[in-house]
Amino acid sequence: MSRDDPAPVSARLRTAALVGNPNAGKSALFNALTGARQKIANYPGVTVERKAGRLLLPGRNGTNGEMIELIDLPGSYSFDAASPDEEVTRKVVHGEFAGEAQPDVLIAVLDAANLEQHLVFVQEVLELGRPTVIALNMVDLAERDGLTLDPEALSQALGVPVIPTVAVRRKGLAELIEAIAEAETHADEEAHSRWHLGLPERRLAAKHMARGAILSQSARHLMENGADRVLLNPWIGPVILFALLFVIFQAVFAWATPFADALEGGVSLLSSGVTDTLPEGFLRDAITEGLLAGVGSVVVFLPQIVILFFFILLMEATGYMARAAFLMDRLMAGVGLSGKSFIPLLSSFACAIPGIMATRSISDPKDRLTTILIAPLMTCSARLPVYAVIIAAFIPATSVGPGIGLQGLVLFALYVAGIVGAMVVALVLRRTLAKGGASGFIMEMPRYQMPALKDIAIGLWQRAWVFLRRAGTIIFMATIALWLLLSFPQAEPGESQLDASFAGTIADGLHPLLEPIGFNREISLALIPALAAREVAVSALATTYAVDAEDEDVAAQGVTSRIAAQWSLPTALAFLAWFVFAPQCLSTIAVTRRETNSWRWPIFMTVYLFVLAYVFAGLTYWSAVALGL
Ligand SMILES: Nc1nc2c(ncn2[C@@H]2O[C@H](COP(=O)(O)OP(=O)(O)OP(=O)(O)O)[C@@H](O)[C@H]2O)c(=O)[nH]1
Numbered sequence: 352m353s354r355d356d357p358a359p360v361s362a363r364l365r366t367a368a369l370v371g372n373p374n375a376g377k378s379a380l381f382n383a384l385t386g387a388r389q390k391i392a393n394y395p396g397v398t399v400e401r402k403a404g405r406l407l408l409p410g411r412n413g414t415n416g417e418m419i420e421l422i423d424l425p426g427s428y429s430f431d432a433a434s435p436d437e438e439v440t441r442k443v444v445h446g447e448f449a450g451e452a453q454p455d456v457l458i459a460v461l462d463a464a465n466l467e468q469h470l471v472f473v474q475e476v477l478e479l480g481r482p483t484v485i486a487l488n489m490v491d492l493a494e495r496d497g498l499t500l501d502p503e504a505l506s507q508a509l510g511v512p513v514i515p516t517v518a519v520r521r522k523g524l525a526e527l528i529e530a531i532a533e534a535e536t537h538a539d540e541e542a543h544s545r546w547h548l549g550l551p552e553r554r555l556a557a558k559h560m561a562r563g564a565i566l567s568q569s570a571r572h573l574m575e576n577g578a579d580r581v582l583l584n585p586w587i588g589p590v591i592l593f594a595l596l597f598v599i600f601q602a603v604f605a606w607a608t609p610f611a612d613a614l615e616g617g618v619s620l621l622s623s624g625v626t627d628t629l630p631e632g633f634l635r636d637a638i639t640e641g642l643l644a645g646v647g648s649v650v651v652f653l654p655q656i657v658i659l660f661f662f663i664l665l666m667e668a669t670g671y672m673a674r675a676a677f678l679m680d681r682l683m684a685g686v687g688l689s690g691k692s693f694i695p696l697l698s699s700f701a702c703a704i705p706g707i708m709a710t711r712s713i714s715d716p717k718d719r720l721t722t723i724l725i726a727p728l729m730t731c732s733a734r735l736p737v738y739a740v741i742i743a744a745f746i747p748a749t750s751v752g753p754g755i756g757l758q759g760l761v762l763f764a765l766y767v768a769g770i771v772g773a774m775v776v777a778l779v780l781r782r783t784l785a786k787g788g789a790s791g792f793i794m795e796m797p798r799y800q801m802p803a804l805k806d807i808a809i810g811l812w813q814r815a816w817v818f819l820r821r822a823g824t825i826i827f828m829a830t831i832a833l834w835l836l837l838s839f840p841q842a843e844p845g846e847s848q849l850d851a852s853f854a855g856t857i858a859d860g861l862h863p864l865l866e867p868i869g870f871n872r873e874i875s876l877a878l879i880p881a882l883a884a885r886e887v888a889v890s891a892l893a894t895t896y897a898v899d900a901e902d903e904d905v906a907a908q909g910v911t912s913r914i915a916a917q918w919s920l921p922t923a924l925a926f927l928a929w930f931v932f933a934p935q936c937l938s939t940i941a942v943t944r945r946e947t948n949s950w951r952w953p954i955f956m957t958v959y960l961f962v963l964a965y966v967f968a969g970l971t972y973w974s975a976v977a978l979g980l
């Protein structure tokens with residue numbers, strides 16, 4: 352029913368209004384009480400104007416009582432707040448809403464699972480000194496969280512009736528209606544005069560009242576609450592997240608070394624085995640230079656990939672990842688994105704392809720487009736071998752502080768560079784091509800959980816398998832193709848094989864374009880097959896050096912020592928900067944085409960990323976040269 356229905360001639364209907372924080376369940380209660388279909392949803396700000404319906408109060412001795420008008424108001428955190436929907440609430444409750452009398456009864460709705468937070472605004476409501484009833488809603492969620500509340504104690508503390516309810520299960524409704532019917536007889540202006548506090552005092556009072564209302568809480572709830580208080584703290588939370596990521600990148604280098612060394616030893620043992628058993632010729636070279644030197648140089652990074660994913664899976668399984676998303680939401684809003692972009696961007700650390708596909712959950716089209724366009728800036732696992740090989744070649748494995756290795760620090764900085772780049776690009780896009788404001792986002796925190804080792808093991812195995820399959824297919828094929836181009840035509844005696852080959856000719860064509868940013872001929876060449884997959888940059892360099900090596904000894908040195916010996920530090924740094932930005936991945940471009948349904952955006956993405964890569968590699972190179980590195 353709407354409030355436009357003719358009211359009985361006798362008088363206007365008396366009114367009761369539902370007030371409370373956003374998402375407390377006011378509309379759900381309104382619907383349950385009036386049978387109306389008010390829109391409800393699990394995020395704040397759903398109700399943005401007043402809605403009215405009718406409610407029949409019980410009379411004395413079971414007779415039909417009075418019909419009243421029930422008003423559902425927008426959620427609000429304070430009467431001082433300024434947003435237009437909160438303004439509606441403030442005016443209605445104060446009786447300043449044009450053409451409307453002040454409500455006779457206020458029904459303050461509280462979320463029992465977030466009692467402390469909701470008790471702040473309730474104090475403001477009680478200060479009004481109006482007849483008030485409190486619906487302690489969502490007691491089911493509080494119980495799920497291991498919390499048993501004492502409505503009586505709360506009622507004592509607040510001086511008004513407190514009725515436990517579960518709006519969505521229609522529990523406690525009869526009691527609530529009863530209390531509404533009797534509210535005016537309880538009205539006691541004296542009792543409310545003690546509430547005249549500032550916000551800090553209200554917060555403190557809310558904390559005490561919330562504590563006092565807890566009958567029992569499971570040890571688990573106590574622990575989780577404490578953990579959240581620290582981990583989600585706006586100041587401490589980000590510091591912990593940052594420190595955690597820092598430790599992870601340290602571990603990627605520190606823990607992987609023995610395994611990587613063992614793998615590398617295995618590859619070179621295989622290589623010398625093949626050299627000893629097979630006769631000199633095409634097949635032997637294809638295996639040693641293409642397969643073992645090339646693909647092998649990528650496979651040795653398996654331990655680092657496994658360690659990185661071990662931590663990611665651990666953060667997901669324990670429930671920490673959702674908290675990280677919550678912390679990031681603020682940062683995302685700062686650049687005009689919502690926290691909904693966080694999960695797609697997070698998946699992009701594994702690979703941009705599932706990340707871009709995950710943007711389907713973002714309803715706002717411009718939000719989604721921006722997220723797609725910046726996803727390739729998240730450091731995908733394919734970049735890890737590229738970063739790692741350069742870091743191993745140029746950054747000494749020294750420590751710059753207790754437990755802080757320089758190599759891990761550089762790796763961390765590269766990941767941060769990608770994130771910062773993405774945030775800046777998002778900021779620019781949201782002000783130009785994909786204009787729009789940030790939308791709010793509330794997510795349920797999953798419970799903390801002890802990770803199941805088996806799940807983590809399965810997850811790790813899947814990750815390792817994806818990596819090895821790439822090595823066996825796309826990386827293998829791109830490397831062998833490059834090896835063929837490098838091996839033919841055969842060099843005349845005295846001529847370098849690289850100079851003589853088709854590949855050398857191609858490299859000479861591209862090199863002038865890349866020379867200004869410090870790239871040598873080998874890099875220019877490696878960038879082409881690396882479009883198939885970023886790791887191919889490593890295998891391509893390894894194969895190029897292996898083919899070009901004058902003798903077996905040099906060939907056996909491995910790509911890291913060849914890079915260390917032949918590149919300057921500015922070149923190496925420029926190469927790293929290039930890979931932070933460059934869209935060296937055809938599959939990402941293809942999936943962007945599919946998800947945006949046009950060529951416009953994938954072309955835009957490719958161009959802007961190449962431009963950024965070129966500019967930043969150049970800036971890095973020239974600054975490094977200027978600094979005399
Ligand atoms: N489990 C549970 N869920 C509830 C209960 N009451 C409401 N909800 C759910 O909580 C969410 C928010 O409810 P709403 O009624 O939209 O909240 P509101 O207070 O009207 O929110 P705004 O209009 O944004 O101020 C919805 O998903 C409801 O289904 C309850 O007692 N128990």
Ligand SMILES: [Mg+2]
Nearest residue numbers: 377378397398
């Ligand atoms: Mg509502």
